[in-house]
Amino acid sequence: xxxxxxxxxxxxxxxxxxxxxxxxxxxxxxxxxxxxxxxxxxxxxxxxxxxxxxxxxxxxxxxxxxxxxxxxxxxxxxxxxxxxxxxxxxxxxxxxxxxxxxxxxxxxxxxxxxxxxxxxxxxxxxxxxxxxxxxxxxxxxxxxxxxxxxxxxxxxxxxxxxxxxxxxxxxxxxxxxxxxxxxxxxxxxxxxxxxxxxxxxxxxxxxxxxxxxxxxxxxxxxxxxxxxxxxxxxxxxxxxxxxxxxxxxxxxxxxxxxxxxxxxxxxxxxxxxxxxxxx
Amino acid sequence: xxxxxxxxxxxxxxxxxxxxxxxxxxxxxxxxxxxxxxxxxxxxxxxxxxxxxxxxxxxxxxxxxxxxxxxxxxxxxxxxxxxxxxxxxxxxxxxxxxxxxxxxxxxxxxxxxxxxxxxxxxxxxxxxxxxxxxxxxxxxxxxxxxxxxxxxxxxxxxxxxxxxxxxxxxxxxxxxxxx
Numbered sequence: 001x002x003x004x005x006x007x008x009x010x011x012x013x014x015x016x017x018x019x020x021x022x023x024x025x026x027x028x029x030x031x032x033x034x035x036x037x038x039x040x041x042x043x044x045x046x047x048x049x050x051x052x053x054x055x056x057x058x059x060x061x062x063x064x065x066x067x068x069x070x071x072x073x074x075x076x077x078x079x080x081x082x083x084x085x086x087x088x089x090x091x092x093x094x095x096x097x098x099x100x101x102x103x104x105x106x107x108x109x110x111x112x113x114x115x116x117x118x119x120x121x122x123x124x125x126x127x128x129x130x131x132x133x134x135x136x137x138x139x140x141x142x143x144x145x146x147x148x149x150x151x152x153x154x155x156x157x158x159x160x161x162x163x164x165x166x167x168x169x170x171x172x173x174x175x176x177x178x179x180x181x182x183x184x185x186x187x188x189x190x191x192x193x194x195x196x197x198x199x200x201x202x203x204x205x206x207x208x209x210x211x212x213x214x215x216x217x218x219x220x221x222x223x224x225x226x227x228x229x230x231x232x233x234x235x236x237x238x239x240x241x242x243x244x245x246x247x248x249x250x251x252x253x254x255x256x257x258x259x260x261x262x263x264x265x266x267x268x269x270x271x272x273x274x275x276x277x278x279x
Numbered sequence: 280x281x282x283x284x285x286x287x288x289x290x291x292x293x294x295x296x297x298x299x300x301x302x303x304x305x306x307x308x309x310x311x312x313x314x315x316x317x318x319x320x321x322x323x324x325x326x327x328x329x330x331x332x333x334x335x336x337x338x339x340x341x342x343x344x345x346x347x348x349x350x351x352x353x354x355x356x357x358x359x360x361x362x363x364x365x366x367x368x369x370x371x372x373x374x375x376x377x378x379x380x381x382x383x384x385x386x387x388x389x390x391x392x393x394x395x396x397x398x399x400x401x402x403x404x405x406x407x408x409x410x411x412x413x414x415x416x417x418x419x420x421x422x423x424x425x426x427x428x429x430x431x432x433x434x435x436x437x438x439x440x441x442x443x444x445x446x447x448x449x450x451x452x453x454x455x456x457x458x
Contacts, residue, residue, distance in 0.1 A: 009327030013361065016335045020357055024350030028400055045343035049291045056299040063303065130298050130345040137345060165347055173344075181347050181403065198403075201412060 046139070046168040053128035053139060109157040110267055119232065121155075121269040122146055127171070129265075136179040136201060138162075138265060143170040151230060153271045159236035159259040160184070160224060161268050172270075176262055177237065178205055185227035186237055188220050197222060197237055197256060205238065207254035214252065216243050222256050232271065286333060290340040293317060298345070309416050312386070314341050316420060316427045318356045319385050322363025323372040324431075334360035348396075355392050359385050375425040382424025386417035 114121050124140035142148055144167050154161040154174045162182065166173035175182055178199040186197045186207065195210045210216060220240040226233025242255040293313050301310040314337045321330035338356030342349045363385060370377055390413040397403045435442045 006327050009331065012328060013331045013357070016331055017354070017357055020335070020338070020350055020354040022350075024348070024354055027349040039349070041339075042343045042349060045287075045291065045340055048287075049295055049340075049344055052292055052295045053298075056295050060299045060303050128295070128298065129302060130294075135345050135347055137347065139344075166343075175347050179347065181397070181401065203411065 042166060043168040046166065046171050046173065050127065050139070050141075050171045057128050106157075106267060110269060113155075113157040114269055120272050122148065122272050124172075124268055124270055126265050126268060130173075135181070136176040136199065136262065137165075138174045138176065140172050140174060140268060140270070141170070142270065143168045143172050145169050147272055148172050148270055153231045153235070154268050155235060155271065156260050156265065156268050158261070159238070160231060161260055161262075161265065163230060164270065174268070178202070178258060178262060184231060184237065185225045186222050187225040188216065188240070189223050190220050191215055194225050194227070195254075204241070204258055205256045207240070207256050208251065210252045210254055211250070212245055212252055216240060216252060216254060218243060282329065283332065286336050287340070290314065290337045291344075293337070294340050294344050309412070309419055311419055311423055312416070313423075313427065315356070315359065315386065315389060316382060316424050318360050319363045319382060319424060320428060320431060322360045323367045323378070323428075327364065330360055330364065331357065348401075351393070351396055355389050358392065359389060362388065375428065378428050379421050379425045383417050383421030386420035387413070390417060
């Protein structure tokens with residue numbers, strides 16, 4: 001009875017299920033980093049969401065900034081009751097300059113980093129952070145019109161950030177290296193032992209497939225190995241924060257603390273072409 | 280018609296908003312998946328046609344903006360919509376305690392499906408994330424589901440003058456039209 005009464009809706013649900021399964025199986029099969037297949041509707045959603053995300057990012061930043069400034073200013077006022085008004089005004093002005101100064105410092109750092117590497121980069125600003133249970137993704141304000149392509153590595157002055165997994169016309173999605181779905185071929189700078197860095201969300205990452213006979217110590221630096229063809233060799237990833245040798249396991253259990261502070265990511269560089277100076 | 284035109288815009292707003300809220304409250308560690316709660320709400324309150332389209336659109340937008348595998352959440356949201364619709368046929372969805380319980384259960388179902396997909400298809404062991412990410416997130420969703428339902432009921436009363444109820448359930452005593 002129910003089926004006869006709702007047959008139109010049930011047909012629609014069946015069609016939606018089929019579309020979802022086709023989408024999922026297609027995208028699972030074509031998940032390679034260098035894949036250039038990206039759908040029109042996906043781009044459309046990314047483009048449509050960008051203004052909202054920018055707006056919300058600005059509002060959330062200004063709410064937390066105002067709160068921090070408020071707490072800071074209350075402290076100043078308590079310390080300098082006699083000079084309340086003047087100090088308050090000066091502090092507000094100072095904060096504005098400080099913000100500008102910090103931004104200039106960040107940009108100078110990024111510029112110096114950009115100059116130090118033999119690659120061509122495109123600088124981009126982070127406009128949103130999208131996070132689900134196992135996904136750690138940021139959205140940047142550059143897209144295919146600026147020359148970005150799926151699979152390009154993304155770095156910051158502190159080290160490797162991730163890679164592009166979706167590129168729309170004016171925005172792009174970056175899969176962070178701490179995403180649980182992200183794997184990077186890496187090596188330890190001191191011993192040259194090679195392994196795979198896998199993301200663990202906000203807990204950083206783990207270094208896999210390092211055999212127990214390798215000499216690994218806390219504090220060892222982890223860099224990209226250049227294997228796999230996605231990331232160039234030598235990009236800083238993080239530092240070994242924990243090593244455990246278990247008799248029952250074949251490999252060492254190693255945790256890595258990434259150099260990049262993903263919660264404070266504001267500007268990034270997208271590596272668009274390798275070895276610019278050789279040309 | 281306005282419902283179908285507004286749905287994509289609304290879904291983008293909701294997905295963008297939930298990340299902003301997560302960033303402010305939990306520093307990005309947990310996400311209050313308002314989109315999932317909206318799908319559960321659709322299963323409990325809307326008819327099959329409107330609800331399934333809502334689940335599909337919310338899932339697709341969530342996939343586009345958040346997920347690294349397109350189609351995963353579209354499928355999961357459809358499954359959860361159908362499951363919540365089935366649950367609404369046998370449960371009193373007016374009781375907020377039950378709504379909270381089902382919110383928690385469906386959040387666990389979503390996470391179980393994600394783990395299953397990662398394990399079977401991507402060959403990635405996501406079990407380690409259960410105590411750190413999945414359980415706290417399911418609890419957060421369980422807590423927020425009654426709040427969302429309460430706010431939606433207020434909105435329904437504001438717009439229609441009484442809480443919404445499905446046409447196909449007319450005469451069914453389990454779904455009350457009274458406040």
